[in-house]
Amino acid sequence: MKLRLVGDPREFEVELLERDDTLQRVRIDGEVFAVRVDAVSGPVSRVREGSTQALAARVRDTLLAAVGPLHFAFTAAETGGRRRARGLTAHEVVAPMPGKVLKVLVTPGEVVESGAPLLVLEAMKMETTLYAESPATIAKVHAAVDAMVDHGAVLIELSPPPPPPTEDPSAT
Amino acid sequence: MGRPIKKLLIANRGEIALRIVRSARVMGIRTVAVYSDADATAAHVGAADEAYRLSPPEPAQSYLNIAAILQAAHTSGADAIHPGYGFLSERPEFARAVTAAGLTFVGPPAGVMAALGDKLAARRIAVAAGVPVVPGSEVADLAAARDFGATAGFPILVKAAAGGGGRGMRVVATAAELEGALAAAAREAQAAFGDGRVFLEKYLARPRHIEIQLLGDEHGKIVALGERDCSIQRRHQKVIEESPAPGLAGAQRERLIDSALRIARAAGYRNAGTAEFLVDGDLHYFLEVNARLQVEHPVTELRYDRDLVCDQLALATGAPVADAGSPRGAAIECRINAEDAAHDFRPASGRVLALRLPAGPGVRVDTHLTPDAEISPYYDSLIAKLICWGESREQARRRLVAALDEFALLGMQTTAGFLRDVIGSEAFARAELSTRFIPELFPAWRPDDQHLKLALSAAAIAAHGGNAAGARDDGHVRTGAATRSPWSELGQLELWVRR
Numbered sequence: 001m002k003l004r005l006v007g008d009p010r011e012f013e014v015e016l017l018e019r020d021d022t023l024q025r026v027r028i029d030g031e032v033f034a035v036r037v038d039a040v041s042g043p044v045s046r047v048r049e050g051s052t053q054a055l056a057a058r059v060r061d062t063l064l065a066a067v068g069p070l071h072f073a074f075t076a077a078e079t080g081g082r083r084r085a086r087g088l089t090a091h092e093v094v095a096p097m098p099g100k101v102l103k104v105l106v107t108p109g110e111v112v113e114s115g116a117p118l119l120v121l122e123a124m125k126m127e128t129t130l131y132a133e134s135p136a137t138i139a140k141v142h143a144a145v146d147a148m149v150d151h152g153a154v155l156i157e158l159s160p161p162p163p164p165p166t167e168d169p170s171a172t
Numbered sequence: 173m174g175r176p177i178k179k180l181l182i183a184n185r186g187e188i189a190l191r192i193v194r195s196a197r198v199m200g201i202r203t204v205a206v207y208s209d210a211d212a213t214a215a216h217v218g219a220a221d222e223a224y225r226l227s228p229p230e231p232a233q234s235y236l237n238i239a240a241i242l243q244a245a246h247t248s249g250a251d252a253i254h255p256g257y258g259f260l261s262e263r264p265e266f267a268r269a270v271t272a273a274g275l276t277f278v279g280p281p282a283g284v285m286a287a288l289g290d291k292l293a294a295r296r297i298a299v300a301a302g303v304p305v306v307p308g309s310e311v312a313d314l315a316a317a318r319d320f321g322a323t324a325g326f327p328i329l330v331k332a333a334a335g336g337g338g339r340g341m342r343v344v345a346t347a348a349e350l351e352g353a354l355a356a357a358a359r360e361a362q363a364a365f366g367d368g369r370v371f372l373e374k375y376l377a378r379p380r381h382i383e384i385q386l387l388g389d390e391h392g393k394i395v396a397l398g399e400r401d402c403s404i405q406r407r408h409q410k411v412i413e414e415s416p417a418p419g420l421a422g423a424q425r426e427r428l429i430d431s432a433l434r435i436a437r438a439a440g441y442r443n444a445g446t447a448e449f450l451v452d453g454d455l456h457y458f459l460e461v462n463a464r465l466q467v468e469h470p471v472t473e474l475r476y477d478r479d480l481v482c483d484q485l486a487l488a489t490g491a492p493v494a495d496a497g498s499p500r501g502a503a504i505e506c507r508i509n510a511e512d513a514a515h516d517f518r519p520a521s522g523r524v525l526a527l528r529l530p531a532g533p534g535v536r537v538d539t540h541l542t543p544d545a546e547i548s549p550y551y552d553s554l555i556a557k558l559i560c561w562g563e564s565r566e567q568a569r570r571r572l573v574a575a576l577d578e579f580a581l582l583g584m585q586t587t588a589g590f591l592r593d594v595i596g597s598e599a600f601a602r603a604e605l606s607t608r609f610i611p612e613l614f615p616a617w618r619p620d621d622q623h624l625k626l627a628l629s630a631a632a633i634a635a636h637g638g639n640a641a642g643a644r645d646d647g648h649v650r651t652g653a654a655t656r657s658p659w660s661e662l663g664q665l666e667l668w669v670r671r
Contacts, residue, residue, distance in 0.1 A: 012628055057525045071586060
């Protein structure tokens with residue numbers, strides 16, 4: 001699978017190879033090395049390389065790993081082909097964390113460009129702006145200003161943007 | 173001599189509420205916790221003898237709700253209230269309401285708190301007591317501000333009289349920026365504190381922040397428990413605190429203590445408090461008094477072998493303050509916050525999925541973290557304090573680095589990795605401390621890639637529920653269902669967009 005470090009443009013091709021008892025061989029960007037799976041309890045896997053232990057788990061769409069005091073969050077990276085294949089049907093913008101809706105910056109029917117600010121959430125007295133990941137039409141707005149929302153709550157539904165003037169299947 | 177305390181309500185949450193419960197228990201005092209709906213299963217609730225629900229999570233309805241807290245005190249039969257830090261701890265109206273309800277407030281009297289809470293008033297008390305303050309001007313109209321800038325020299329600082337935590341504060345580099353900065357600071361102060369008054373101070377380029385811990389009793393005796401150096405800050409928020417202040421000459425320490433005691437006596441201070449100073453070379457300038465227990469108080473506790481919460485509770489009943497005694501060794505504290513240090517320290521929240529806390533000689537951990545704890549976005553992001561003691565600063569520092577390496581939390585970003593790099597740095601080891609340390613040496617911290625491959629491997633294994641795709645199906649696999657993970661199919665999900 002292709003993993004992307006959240007907030008970092010780099011992508012890594014990670015492939016689990018054969019496993020012998022607790023010894024797991026992994027290929028990362030073509031380079032093979034081995035880690036030891038110490039234990040799996042509930043959702044948490046404990047994996048070791050030499051004297052260093054990592055804790056890891058999947059939380060919804062994110063893979064989390066802690067190595068000592070460092071904490072990594074990964075998402076599956078999109079390839080261009082997959083992005084095209086997926087199209088832009090019935091997307092949802094969900095809250096990345098619980099918080100309060102401070103501002104809703106779009107209204108249903110509005111067409112937004114990739115990177116357009118959609119909504120501002122407040123968590124721990126700090127503001128986080130959610131942006132459009134791709135061009136889209138705002139289908140529905142579920143978020144109301146001042147509402148408290150949970151992690152994963154659907155805030156905005158998106159539909160595909162109007163077709164561009166010239167059809168080019170490789171352009172989206 | 174006041175009444176003894178039999179039952180103490182703690183009007184706070186998190187690590188400090190838990191820490192106060194522990195000291196009260198040692199003194200044979202029963203404890204009452206209060207909590208919001210976000211904290212129903214929090215550590216401080218389980219630790220106290222009794223717990224009372226306040227309200228939904230919003231601070232204004234819960235931990236800032238004076239009426240609800242007094243109601244809980246009345247229902248539980250508590251005879252005293254400890255406010256902790258933050259929330260209502262420095263609100264004179266709260267101290268007044270507690271006393272008016274016939275309860276003991278564990279802190280300074282409301283009048284003292286009110287006088288010191290206003291930065292301009294506190295500045296006047298300091299000047300009258302013969303304590304140096306940063307050269308400044310109370311007159312903040314534009315013409316006077318231009319005059320002050322011309323005399324003191326730019327840059328100058330615009331500060332809110334009612335301010336705190338860097339809000340309503342502006343650094344003005346040139347006379348041309350003055351007009352806009354005055355207006356912006358006043359607006360910010362009005363919005364944040366409901367008080368738009370601002371004043372001016374000379375901006376010190378690379379000062380150290382050093383503070384003196386004070387304890388005062390009802391009989392007018394005040395003792396100083398040495399200093400803490402809190403120079404390592406980020407956006408005016410303390411990050412690392414230590415004692416003694418490295419390299420501080422004995423004579424200068426005496427001058428700082430003398431200044432702190434003068435202000436405390438002039439204000440009629442009682443209970444625990446801290447006088448804060450900026451130190452620039454041989455000179456020191458009074459900043460403010462924090463009329464409460466501070467986050468970093470354990471640094472002093474470790475050096476003086478003393479429990480400051482026990483001191484506070486004894487002082488609140490009218491007991492005389494015990495002398496300071498001699499400090500031993502060195503102590504350093506760091507604050508672990510639920511924040512993403514690699515992305516402008518934006519707040520993080522979520523469930524603790526796995527937790528490893530450090531321990532060992534000279535290692536203290538003050539935290540409300542538990543496996544499975546939910547870190548909610550409603551409150552302060554502080555989730556743990558690591559405090560290490562050593563015979564020397566270097567021993568304390570090495571213990572703190574080792575403790576941070578031992579710390580692990582799975583579930584959300586924390587600042588532990590950032591702290592590990594700061595405290596492990598050469599510059600910190602050499603104690604090159606100033607309030608500019610982080611902006612100058614760690615302006616855009618990123619985690620080292622050293623452990624990235626292990627993290628990726630562990631993440632990939634977790635994606636398969638602990639089972640590897642290539643695992644032999646012969647009983648060697650420890651656990652996990654043989655179902656196909658959605659991760660092997662749906663590789664295209666984004667953090668916040670889902671199909």
